[in-house]
Amino acid sequence: MQTKIQDDPMFLEVQNLSVDLKEFYLDNVNLSLDKNSYMVIIGPTGSGKSVLLETIAGFYRAEKGKIFLEGKEITELNPENRGISIVYQDYVLFPHMNIFENISYGLKKKTKDEEIIKSKVLKMAKLLKIDHLLHRNPDTLSGGEKQRTAIARSLIVEPRILLMDEPFSAVDVSTHAYLTKLIKNVIADYETTCIHVTHNFNDVWNLADKVAVMKEGKILQQDIPTEVFSKPSHNFVADFVGIHNIFEGEIIEKEGSLTKIKLDSDLIVYSSDSSEDSGKILVGIRPENVIFSNETFVSSVQNQIKGVVNEIVKVGPIVWIEVKIGQINFKGILTPNSCEKLKIKKGKNIYLSFKSVNVKIIDKKEFYTP
Ligand SMILES: Nc1ncnc2c1ncn2[C@@H]1O[C@H](COP(=O)(O)OP(=O)(O)OP(=O)(O)O)[C@@H](O)[C@H]1O
Numbered sequence: 378m379q380t381k382i383q384d385d386p387m388f389l390e391v392q393n394l395s396v397d398l399k400e401f402y403l404d405n406v407n408l409s410l411d412k413n414s415y416m417v418i419i420g421p422t423g424s425g426k427s428v429l430l431e432t433i434a435g436f437y438r439a440e441k442g443k444i445f446l447e448g449k450e451i452t453e454l455n456p457e458n459r460g461i462s463i464v465y466q467d468y469v470l471f472p473h474m475n476i477f478e479n480i481s482y483g484l485k486k487k488t489k490d491e492e493i494i495k496s497k498v499l500k501m502a503k504l505l506k507i508d509h510l511l512h513r514n515p516d517t518l519s520g521g522e523k524q525r526t527a528i529a530r531s532l533i534v535e536p537r538i539l540l541m542d543e544p545f546s547a548v549d550v551s552t553h554a555y556l557t558k559l560i561k562n563v564i565a566d567y568e569t570t571c572i573h574v575t576h577n578f579n580d581v582w583n584l585a586d587k588v589a590v591m592k593e594g595k596i597l598q599q600d601i602p603t604e605v606f607s608k609p610s611h612n613f614v615a616d617f618v619g620i621h622n623i624f625e626g627e628i629i630e631k632e633g634s635l636t637k638i639k640l641d642s643d644l645i646v647y648s649s650d651s652s653e654d655s656g657k658i659l660v661g662i663r664p665e666n667v668i669f670s671n672e673t674f675v676s677s678v679q680n681q682i683k684g685v686v687n688e689i690v691k692v693g694p695i696v697w698i699e700v701k702i703g704q705i706n707f708k709g710i711l712t713p714n715s716c717e718k719l720k721i722k723k724g725k726n727i728y729l730s731f732k733s734v735n736v737k738i739i740d741k742k743e744f745y746t747p
């Protein structure tokens with residue numbers, strides 16, 4: 378294949394990258410990232426997120442494809458010559474060195490000037506709020522403090538890209554939120570381009586300029602978070618990001634700005650999305666966008682349908698309500714309070730309302746078939 382040289386290359390460009398690990402295949406991955414932007418990668422366990430990061434870092438050999446950084450190919454470069462740092466979830470610090478020595482470790486390979494080293498470590502430690510810990514040994518630190526040290530150590534060498542593999546997964550929820558805030562500040566200050574693997578969707582909302590969804594060694598979709606979450610391109614992505622109502626349907630016609638879609642059991646729904654596909658498509662409706670009522674009501678909402686409560690499942694502070702409409706099972710969520718108010722019980726007739734903007738068309742051509 379001809380190497381693609383662009384006039385204005387993306388900061389990081391991964392082209393048709395495949396890695397063969399015998400029992401796992403990273404399959405023709407394409408990925409692009411602007412300078413100073415933040416990519417978050419999500420996907421189920423075993424989908425190849427870590428293998429992808431480690432291939433970008435240079436630990437796995439590409440069987441096929443190319444990686445470009447700032448327009449220069451790095452596919453065959455040794456890891457230490459790529460200018461890429463990687464941070465793991467289990468913050469591997471050097472146990473026999475104190476925090477100052479841990480952070481300055483990589484920097485010492487670049488400069489011998491003690492004053493420069495000291496001031497750089499101090500600046501970084503202040504930003505990550507660990508400047509009071511510099512004399513301590515790693516085994517006396519909390520998980521969050523160790524992770525901040527690991528990030529400081531990786532960032533201090535000013536990598537061209539910082540890769541983070543589930544960096545916050547070993548810390549509690551409030552530490553996670555705190556670390557998110559700190560990492561945001563520090564990468565803005567150091568103008569670092571980041572790729573961050575996570576299982577936590579809050580990281581997507583709080584950090585990502587772009588999100589990529591992986592499954593079985595493939596990237597299924599990469600885009601800005603609102604686009605991926607509101608308009609998933611595959612049924613798998615829709616399911617993974619929490620759109621539980623995914624139905625096959627058929628486009629009947631355009632009615633003004635609305636698309637009229639027929640689902641199973643001749644149920645008609647209206648979507649504000651349009652599709653170039655005529656005929657079969659998938660629609661996705663997030664459960665939190667479904668409004669329950671005992672009666673029909675006059676409103677601007679284009680979709681109002683009647684069904685029967687089929688199942689009620691309480692999960693933590695919310696109640697999942699499954700409503701049967703012909704062959705279709707629709708899922709919505711309510712608080713226990715609302716359930717009581719609406720007298721929700723199995724077998725009860727109920728109306729579901731949802732706006733046409735919340736009926737998302739997932740094009741058939743993008744169907745993911747496992
Ligand atoms: N060195 C290796 N040799 C062979 N197979 C490997 C190797 N490293 C990883 N794998 C396999 O590749 C697949 C993808 O692994 P990877 O660690 O990238 O998943 P992941 O998406 O990061 O999952 P998790 O969310 O659990 O961290 C897994 O099936 C794993 O067993």
Ligand SMILES: [Mg+2]
Nearest residue numbers: 426427428542
């Ligand atoms: Mg992993």
